[in-house]
Amino acid sequence: MRSLQARYNRDRVMVALLLLGTALAALPLLLLLGYALIEGFTSLNWDFFTKTQKPPGELGGGMAQAIVGTIILNGVGLLLAIPFGLAAGILLSEYPEHPLNPPLRVLSDTLNGMPAILKGLLAYVLIVKPMGGFSGLSGAVALAFIMLPILAKSTESVLRLVPWTIREAGLGLGLPRWRVILSLVFPAARAGVVTGMLLALSRAAGEAAPLLFTAFGNVYMQLNLLQPMDSLPVRLYTYAVSPYDDWHRQAWAAGLVLLALIVLTSLLARWATRGRQ
Amino acid sequence: MQAPLARLKRPSALYRMLGDRVFVVVVTLLALGIVALSLGLGYYLYLGGAQAIERFGFWGFLTGTTWDPALKEEFGAWPYLVGTLLTSFCALFLSLFPAIAAAIYAAEYAPKWLVGIINYLVDLMAAVPSVVYGIWGIFVLAPFLRENLFLPAYLWTAEHAPGILPYLGNPSGYGFFTAVVILASMIIPYTTALARDAISLVPQAQREAAYALGATRWEVMRLAMLPYARGGILAGVILALGRALGETMAVAMVIGNTNIMLKLLGIPLLYPLFGPATTMPSVIALEFKEAVTDIHLSSLIALGFYLFLVAFVVNLLASYLINVFKVGGQRA
Numbered sequence: 001m002r003s004l005q006a007r008y009n010r011d012r013v014m015v016a017l018l019l020l021g022t023a024l025a026a027l028p029l030l031l032l033l034g035y036a037l038i039e040g041f042t043s044l045n046w047d048f049f050t051k052t053q054k055p056p057g058e059l060g061g062g063m064a065q066a067i068v069g070t071i072i073l074n075g076v077g078l079l080l081a082i083p084f085g086l087a088a089g090i091l092l093s094e095y096p097e098h099p100l101n102p103p104l105r106v107l108s109d110t111l112n113g114m115p116a117i118l119k120g121l122l123a124y125v126l127i128v129k130p131m132g133g134f135s136g137l138s139g140a141v142a143l144a145f146i147m148l149p150i151l152a153k154s155t156e157s158v159l160r161l162v163p164w165t166i167r168e169a170g171l172g173l174g175l176p177r178w179r180v181i182l183s184l185v186f187p188a189a190r191a192g193v194v195t196g197m198l199l200a201l202s203r204a205a206g207e208a209a210p211l212l213f214t215a216f217g218n219v220y221m222q223l224n225l226l227q228p229m230d231s232l233p234v235r236l237y238t239y240a241v242s243p244y245d246d247w248h249r250q251a252w253a254a255g256l257v258l259l260a261l262i263v264l265t266s267l268l269a270r271w272a273t274r275g276r277q
Numbered sequence: 278m279q280a281p282l283a284r285l286k287r288p289s290a291l292y293r294m295l296g297d298r299v300f301v302v303v304v305t306l307l308a309l310g311i312v313a314l315s316l317g318l319g320y321y322l323y324l325g326g327a328q329a330i331e332r333f334g335f336w337g338f339l340t341g342t343t344w345d346p347a348l349k350e351e352f353g354a355w356p357y358l359v360g361t362l363l364t365s366f367c368a369l370f371l372s373l374f375p376a377i378a379a380a381i382y383a384a385e386y387a388p389k390w391l392v393g394i395i396n397y398l399v400d401l402m403a404a405v406p407s408v409v410y411g412i413w414g415i416f417v418l419a420p421f422l423r424e425n426l427f428l429p430a431y432l433w434t435a436e437h438a439p440g441i442l443p444y445l446g447n448p449s450g451y452g453f454f455t456a457v458v459i460l461a462s463m464i465i466p467y468t469t470a471l472a473r474d475a476i477s478l479v480p481q482a483q484r485e486a487a488y489a490l491g492a493t494r495w496e497v498m499r500l501a502m503l504p505y506a507r508g509g510i511l512a513g514v515i516l517a518l519g520r521a522l523g524e525t526m527a528v529a530m531v532i533g534n535t536n537i538m539l540k541l542l543g544i545p546l547l548y549p550l551f552g553p554a555t556t557m558p559s560v561i562a563l564e565f566k567e568a569v570t571d572i573h574l575s576s577l578i579a580l581g582f583y584l585f586l587v588a589f590v591v592n593l594l595a596s597y598l599i600n601v602f603k604v605g606g607q608r609a
Contacts, residue, residue: 011493015386021378022387022395025469028462029402032413039416087307095301104308106596107315113516113592114318114585115523117558121581122318124565125325148311178300206406209525209558213565233408237526240412248416255409262404266397 033259040256043249048257053219059246063254065221066235072223073136073215073231074205077143078197085148085200086193089155094181112149119145120210128214136222136229139215146207147200154196158189191272202265206258208233232258319585326579329572338579342545344536344560346568352576354583356536357557360548361584364453364528364556365521368460372517376465377510380472385498396473403466411530414459415451419531422458423450427551444539446552453554456532460524464517471516475509475602476502508602515595523588529559536560557584 002010047062054061091098092105123142128134162185170180186193208231211217216228217238232254239251323330329352330338341353383395427448434442446452479502487501503510533553538545548554557580568574 007493007496011495014495014498018378018382018386021375022382025375025379025465026395026398028465029398029405031417032405032410035413035417036409084307084310087304088311091304091308095304098305100305100308100312104312106593106600107312109596109599110589110592111311111315111318113519113523113595114315114588115525115558117523117525117561118318118322118581118585118588121325121561121578122321125321125578129325145314148314152308152311176296178296181300202404206404206408208406208408209562212562216566233406233526236408236412237530240408240415241530251412252416255406255412258406258409262406263401266400266404270397 036252036256036259039249039252040259043253044256048250048253052221056242056247057244061250063230063232063235063250065218066230066232066254067257068221068223069136069215069218069230070205070232072225073139073143073211073229074201076137076140076225077147077204078201080140080144081147081151081200082197085151086155088148088152089159089196090181092152092156093159094177094185108149108152111145112153115209116146116207117209117212120212120214123210123214131226134214134216134228136215136225136227139211139229139231140225142210142214143204143207146204146210150200150203151196154199155193158192158196159185161192162188195269195272198265199269202262205261206233208237212237319582319589322578322582322585326575326577326582328575329579330582332572338576339583342538344576346564346570346573350570350572352572352579354557354580356538356545357555357560357580358583359538359546360532360536360554361522361556361558361587363548364456364460364532364554365518367457368464368521369514369518371457371461372465372468373514376468376513376517377472379465380469380476380510381498381503383469384473384476385494385502399466399469399473402463403470407463407524407526408530410459410463410527414455414527414531418459419450419455422455423448427454431551444547444549446549448551449533449553451531451533452550452552453532453548454551456528456554456556459527459531460521463524463527464521467517467520468510468513471513471599472506472510475506475513478509479505508598512595512598512602515591515598519588519591519595522591523558523584525558525562528556529562532556532559534559534563557581 045062047060049062049067050064051060051062052065053063088104088108092101095101120142122145123138127138127141131138166184166188167180170184171177175183211231211234215231215234217234218228218230222229236251236254236258239247239254242248333341333352338352339354339358341351342355343349343351343353344356345351379395379399383392383399387395427450431442431445431448434445483501483505484497487497492500532555534555535553536555537553539547539549541547561577561580561584564573565577568577
């Protein structure tokens with residue numbers, strides 16, 4: 001047995017090491033947030049939200065078409081994903097004895113871990129190729145593929161938080177099971193379900209990889225889902241790898257907007273599920 | 278009380294008999310959509326890449342070292358496969374210490390107010406979009422590494438051991454090492470989150486028993502907690518590996534994208550440490566739009582199929598480990 005003093009010293013060394021590791025882990029994020037705030041705020045202006053792209057090399061312009069595109073793509077994607085995601089969540093939480101559940105849970109987790117770019121490739125093979133061109137619709141489908149497993153998982157976990165006594169009360173009154181689920185369990189978990197949708201939305205909103213060859217990108221305002229559509233992450237990427245300083249500036253601004261979106265959603269999610277866990 | 282009850286309208290037979298069954302069928306069918314999607318992902322990627330896989334053969338495509346869309350139209354996945362595996366495992370290795378240290382610190386040492394902050398930062402880290410890491414990598418990390426690490430190391434080597442210069446590669450800042458650093462910082466939260474959960478699942482009695490024996494905090498962690506939680510930590514590490522394998526945009530933005538490899542014992546096995554490299558996802562992202570010939574497109578989708586196979590196995594393993602070790606943290 002080592003002496004007590006040696007053991008204390010060892011403990012102190014380990015604490016120091018752990019602190020160092022924690023600092024190392026947090027460092028990239030803090031630096032990234034700092035740079036995004038500084039570079040982003042100095043580049044954000046009203047034009048960013050209201051104007052579309054100017055020709056390369058010309059100063060000014062904004063990302064209005066990308067902002068509108070991101071909203072449309074993610075909105076449509078969420079609408080497509082909701083029925084499937086909620087249904088899977090209901091099945092996993094409300095029918096624990098269902099034979100489909102074990103494979104569904106494993107495959108849903110696996111799907112969640114699959115690289116986003118593969119979901120874009122799938123949307124390309126399924127939609128872009130048969131339709132013969134890039135379209136906002138295919139981008140929305142690719143984003144829906146990303147949202148699906150997140151929705152299923154979050155719906156399952158918030159439905160599980162609803163006490164079983166509520167279900168028993170409904171069943172005891174003679175309500176059929178589906179009415180219990182839709183009229184009692186869902187309203188009780190509403191805030192959580194909405195939070196799950198927001199989380200899925202914020203995850204998908206930052207994805208550029210699956211949109212590169214589905215929604216493709218567009219320098220003009222485009223509201224038609226069957227035409228190529230722009231999005232903030234894709235525009236950010238295009239500008240960041242471009243040779244123009246003014247575009248780099250706008251890319252930082254887009255990064256700040258995306259970050260703000262994610263911080264807002266996560267705060268909202270914390271607020272909606274406060275005091276639950 | 279009898280009268281009002283009798284006056285209540287009884288629900289129709291259809292509502293009572295069919296409602297539940299219809300509901301279950303509808304929910305099951307919709308949920309089957311997710312099952313179909315995850316299996317269909319592999320199937321359709323195979324279909325899309327079938328042309329390339331048939332022309333070069335399953336193993337031939339995998340081990341082919343030429344990727345020439347312009348002249349010979351010959352395609353092989355080897356440089357990209359090696360690039361993906363090398364960057365991912367190096368990043369995983371680099372991320373282990375900070376990720377697990379943060380989890381242990383948050384679980385056992387940190388004051389309560391700091392735990393909340395660490396947990397929030399970890400969640401936030403996982404949520405930051407890949408392109409945002411990418412733009413930070415291009416404009417901040419790459420120039421920083423070039424000035425403070427690559428150039429000094431390169432100049433020192435040029436003076437003292439010029440023989441190994443090819444292994445260092447062009448110190449432009451955009452290359453293998455920068456990509457590994459970016460990747461490592463991106464996958465830290467996945468390991469940390471699962472390791473944290475695993476440590477918090479260790480029964481309180483386990484910890485108290487060790488303290489009662491007079492153990493210091495580190496001894497409690499080392500002897501009583503970590504052996505209990507190691508399955509969950511392993512699951513987190515594998516999940517992080519899965520993320521690293523598929524990470525696209527941030528890597529594509531800093532890795533330099535060149536498939537020229539270094540030979541080791543006559544086999545192309547390595548990329549220069551500082552010089553440009555490439556990965557499967559980043560080549561798909563960069564070349565897909567420019568691909569004009571069918572065989573080029575098909576080869577890119579076939580790359581996606583191989584990436585699917587690797588990611589599928591890694592994720593299945595992680596999900597298996599999570600489910601096995603979640604139940605009370607047993608099986609240690």
